[in-house]
Amino acid sequence: MITPRTLKGFRDFLPEVMLPRERLIDTAAAVYRSYGFAPIDTPALEYLEILQGKGSDETDKQLYQFTDHGNRSVGMRFDLTVPLARFTAQHFAELTFPFKRYHFGKVWRGENTQAGRYREFMQCDFDTIGTKSLTADIETVLVINDLLERIDIKSKQTFTRFKIRINNRKVLNGLLDKHGIADKTVPVLRALDKIHKVGKDAVWKEMTDAAGISETAAAAVLQLSELTGTNGEILTALEKLLSGNTLGGEGISELEQLTSAVRSVGADDNRITIDVSIARGLDYYTGTIYETFLDDLPGIGSVCSGGRYDNLAGLYTKQELPGIGASLGLDRLISAMEELGMLEKISTPVFLFMPYFVENRLADYLRFASQLRRRGLGVEFYPEAKKLGNQLKYADKRGFRFAVIIGEEEFAQALCKIKNLTTGESIDCKQNEAAEYFLLARPQ
Amino acid sequence: MITPRTLKGFRDFLPEVMLPRERLIDTAAAVYRSYGFAPIDTPALEYLEILQGKGSDETDKQLYQFTDHGNRSVGMRFDLTVPLARFTAQHFAELTFPFKRYHFGKVWRGENTQAGRYREFMQCDFDTIGTKSLTADIETVLVINDLLERIDIKSKQTFTRFKIRINNRKVLNGLLDKHGIADKTVPVLRALDKIHKVGKDAVWKEMTDAAGISETAAAAVLQLSELTGTNGEILTALEKLLSGNTLGGEGISELEQLTSAVRSVGADDNRITIDVSIARGLDYYTGTIYETFLDDLPGIGSVCSGGRYDNLAGLYTKQELPGIGASLGLDRLISAMEELGMLEKISTPVFLFMPYFVENRLADYLRFASQLRRRGLGVEFYPEAKKLGNQLKYADKRGFRFAVIIGEEEFAQALCKIKNLTTGESIDCKQNEAAEYFLLARPQ
Numbered sequence: 001m002i003t004p005r006t007l008k009g010f011r012d013f014l015p016e017v018m019l020p021r022e023r024l025i026d027t028a029a030a031v032y033r034s035y036g037f038a039p040i041d042t043p044a045l046e047y048l049e050i051l052q053g054k055g056s057d058e059t060d061k062q063l064y065q066f067t068d069h070g071n072r073s074v075g076m077r078f079d080l081t082v083p084l085a086r087f088t089a090q091h092f093a094e095l096t097f098p099f100k101r102y103h104f105g106k107v108w109r110g111e112n113t114q115a116g117r118y119r120e121f122m123q124c125d126f127d128t129i130g131t132k133s134l135t136a137d138i139e140t141v142l143v144i145n146d147l148l149e150r151i152d153i154k155s156k157q158t159f160t161r162f163k164i165r166i167n168n169r170k171v172l173n174g175l176l177d178k179h180g181i182a183d184k185t186v187p188v189l190r191a192l193d194k195i196h197k198v199g200k201d202a203v204w205k206e207m208t209d210a211a212g213i214s215e216t217a218a219a220a221v222l223q224l225s226e227l228t229g230t231n232g233e234i235l236t237a238l239e240k241l242l243s244g245n246t247l248g249g250e251g252i253s254e255l256e257q258l259t260s261a262v263r264s265v266g267a268d269d270n271r272i273t274i275d276v277s278i279a280r281g282l283d284y285y286t287g288t289i290y291e292t293f294l295d296d297l298p299g300i301g302s303v304c305s306g307g308r309y310d311n312l313a314g315l316y317t318k319q320e321l322p323g324i325g326a327s328l329g330l331d332r333l334i335s336a337m338e339e340l341g342m343l344e345k346i347s348t349p350v351f352l353f354m355p356y357f358v359e360n361r362l363a364d365y366l367r368f369a370s371q372l373r374r375r376g377l378g379v380e381f382y383p384e385a386k387k388l389g390n391q392l393k394y395a396d397k398r399g400f401r402f403a404v405i406i407g408e409e410e411f412a413q414a415l416c417k418i419k420n421l422t423t424g425e426s427i428d429c430k431q432n433e434a435a436e437y438f439l440l441a442r443p444q
Numbered sequence: 445m446i447t448p449r450t451l452k453g454f455r456d457f458l459p460e461v462m463l464p465r466e467r468l469i470d471t472a473a474a475v476y477r478s479y480g481f482a483p484i485d486t487p488a489l490e491y492l493e494i495l496q497g498k499g500s501d502e503t504d505k506q507l508y509q510f511t512d513h514g515n516r517s518v519g520m521r522f523d524l525t526v527p528l529a530r531f532t533a534q535h536f537a538e539l540t541f542p543f544k545r546y547h548f549g550k551v552w553r554g555e556n557t558q559a560g561r562y563r564e565f566m567q568c569d570f571d572t573i574g575t576k577s578l579t580a581d582i583e584t585v586l587v588i589n590d591l592l593e594r595i596d597i598k599s600k601q602t603f604t605r606f607k608i609r610i611n612n613r614k615v616l617n618g619l620l621d622k623h624g625i626a627d628k629t630v631p632v633l634r635a636l637d638k639i640h641k642v643g644k645d646a647v648w649k650e651m652t653d654a655a656g657i658s659e660t661a662a663a664a665v666l667q668l669s670e671l672t673g674t675n676g677e678i679l680t681a682l683e684k685l686l687s688g689n690t691l692g693g694e695g696i697s698e699l700e701q702l703t704s705a706v707r708s709v710g711a712d713d714n715r716i717t718i719d720v721s722i723a724r725g726l727d728y729y730t731g732t733i734y735e736t737f738l739d740d741l742p743g744i745g746s747v748c749s750g751g752r753y754d755n756l757a758g759l760y761t762k763q764e765l766p767g768i769g770a771s772l773g774l775d776r777l778i779s780a781m782e783e784l785g786m787l788e789k790i791s792t793p794v795f796l797f798m799p800y801f802v803e804n805r806l807a808d809y810l811r812f813a814s815q816l817r818r819r820g821l822g823v824e825f826y827p828e829a830k831k832l833g834n835q836l837k838y839a840d841k842r843g844f845r846f847a848v849i850i851g852e853e854e855f856a857q858a859l860c861k862i863k864n865l866t867t868g869e870s871i872d873c874k875q876n877e878a879a880e881y882f883l884l885a886r887p888q
Contacts, residue, residue, distance in 0.1 A: 002760055004533040012486050014538060014539075015483060015484060019482065021485075034821075035823075035825075038791055039462040040456065045508075049446055050446060050449075066508075070452065086449075087448075090449060090450070096838055096842055098826075128827065133827040135806065260807075264810065265807070347540070366583075366586070378477050379480070
């Protein structure tokens with residue numbers, strides 16, 4: 001006998017977790033689509049050279065790679081961005097630009113499995129490719145905002161509370177440029193990205209020692225990263241700090257346009273805030289960057305992040321493809337919902353249960369269930385004519401809301417008994433009126 | 445520069461194919477759910493011993509297998525049945541039985557890529573585990589019927605036409621039993637399974653030569669496999685052919701109950717027919733078996749197949765787990781729809797396009813788009829204030845149905861111009877009445 005087990009870092013999803021997961025995916029797809037993003041899909045396996053081209057040493061080490069039947073070096077994709085770059089270059093002639101796509105897919109990384117990190121996880125990306133227009137940056141933040149509103153993350157007591165933090169890479173780059181150290185962007189970014197983990201002093205040390213920038217410049221960088229206040233206050237402070245620098249001025253102007261457009265659409269201004277401390281380590285971002293935090297669970301990190309890049313697919317094509325996108329952290333959100341008590345222990349996709357207990361009435365039960373389904377009401381029919389008590393216990397465990405019970409007496413009178421499984425109350429109902437009743441009682 | 449390409453046997457999905465694919469998946473999920481089937485998911489990678497345990501030599505050869513970072517022998521799943529068996533055994537204590545699950549997932553097989561066979565494809569399985577009740581067999585055929593009706597496969601001229609063919613393994617087994625050759629089931633099945641490819645004579649030869657069964661028995665097997673007529677006629681003929689055999693009698697009774705239950709629910713009797721010639725090579729089926737063919741495209745083979753098995757997870761647990769299930773051939777269906785001219789060249793998930801051409805009115809455009817979205821109307825807004833003609837060309841290529849055009853004059857009067865991109869006609873509409881207009885004009 002073989003022991004049934006999953007690999008370390010991999011997991012099964014049981015119905016009670018898959019159901020809210022599918023709801024999240026459906027919501028994300030609906031929001032992405034409502035802005036015109038269209039779905040694509042790419043293979044799990046790619047030529048190794050495609051995956052290694054773009055990755056860092058870190059991702060290369062984590063790659064699941066092997067030699068396939070045809071002696072090709074292949075690897076399992078570790079994100080959806082590299083496949084998008086390859087896809088866009090390969091299908092350039094078939095696509096229309098701006099190309100707005102979303103992509104839900106599993107990715108694999110052989111990383112150390114600690115603290116809720118998995119080796120297989122789902123990414124939910126959306127990107128607008130082929131335009132430098134700030135309109136795309138604005139839409140991206142609107143999508144994130146709609147997404148979080150629709151997902152409606154809340155603990156049982158509070159309402160949806162989240163913050164989208166916005167920054168623009170040109171602000172920091174402008175500051176470095178102003179201090180004559182534009183070439184130090186990468187080490188400064190790397191240092192700054194750790195500020196919440198290691199503290200200000202360590203970042204100072206890393207900048208002045210390892211990166212070797214002057215104390216004046218390091219002080220300016222730290223001053224920048226510590227700016228707080230309303231969006232207006234931060235913009236004013238930035239103008240002072242960066243006055244006279246063209247690149248910095250562009251960044252400030254973009255942040256200003258972005259926040260003002262978002263405000264004009266009626267999105268909650270308190271939720272979309274400029275935060276010049278966010279750096280997002282990845283050095284390919286060149287303009288707007290986003291992170292999204294849940295007020296009630298800041299510790300889990302950003303649940304939706306992204307930014308603008310100058311050239312998506314430079315490794316595969318000479319076509320310059322600027323773009324902007326973000327990625328929803330589905331697994332983080334599921335964890336958050338679990339922690340906030342938002343997930344109920346329900347393992348059924350339908351709320352209606354029909355026990356089977358007059359054995360020779362099978363056709364009548366099936367016909368009644370079929371009538372309910374035709375009205376759009378899902379119903380699970382128990383397949384064996386067991387004792388009613390046992391069947392109701394099963395219904396209870398699975399989390400059904402109502403049982404629709406029909407015995408010989410009910411059949412004779414074309415009635416059914418509707419039992420509310422939460423309260424235990426029962427009412428009698430005409431069979432041909434049951435659908436109406438359930439359509440009203442249906443949980444949303 | 446790296447050549448952007450996909451591996452042989454793998455493919456990308458562009459929006460115009462992904463959109464109908466997602467519609468099919470949504471439909472299948474809705475139908476499965478309406479019977480109480482709940483979603484699960486399992487990893488792409490499994491321990492190699494799990495995958496090799498159940499597979500045949502054929503699948504073992506096609507397995508994508510390698511050694512991972514932790515020096516474990518692993519493989520990519522080649523179907524969703526083996527993972528289901530492992531899953532059910534592993535989570536036995538957490539599950540409630542009968543356990544009804546559906547699972548959509550990619551599987552990988554390194555097989556020769558000819559005639560539309562891919563090395564990565566999607567499976568859409570549903571199974572009822574833990575009951576021997578024929579009710580589950582009946583529900584399975586009702587699910588297949590609902591599925592094909594909802595998917596509504598039709599050429600532009602005809603209506604949905606498909607046939608679900610039903611057989612019961614006990615009928616053939618009973619016949620072999622009656623002839624005293626119950627031990628020859630597997631070679632007879634293998635021979636019979638090829639009858640449509642190689643013809644009657646070759647099957648006769650294989651049975652009498654290779655399998656070594658008597659000519660009387662071989663004649664009876666062929667006679668059985670050639671029975672045609674209405675369900676009633678076939679049942680009568682079977683009773684004669686199998687009279688006195690208990691197992692065969694069971695099979696006939698199950699077929700009779702199944703067809704009569706399906707009829708009583710109101711499913712079209714002409715679509716659900718007994719066909720004793722279908723064998724489904726897999727020898728683990730023990731009762732009802734199903735295949736589904738499209739009347740207009742019989743050549744593509746079965747688009748939804750399955751059957752009943754006695755014990756799902758015998759390799760992993762001592763728990764006996766009888767069950768029944770079927771699998772929708774998503775990729776075959778997509779090919780069928782393509783061949784029948786059902787797929788339109790549309791690469792947008794929304795039907796509404798809004799050009800951007802008064803540059804300083806960005807906030808007003810965004811506000812209007814946001815109002816439409818709040819009414820449930822998706823709209824794509826072009827991100828750059830280019831020439832209207834260019835934007836409309838883009839809209840045309842993507843397959844939008846309407847453009848909602850707002851110039852300075854329209855803004856001044858709170859109007860918009862609604863252009864039907866199919867007919868070229870335009871009408872003026874008040875901005876605050878546009879949502880009503882589109883809600884009515886929305887294609888289904």
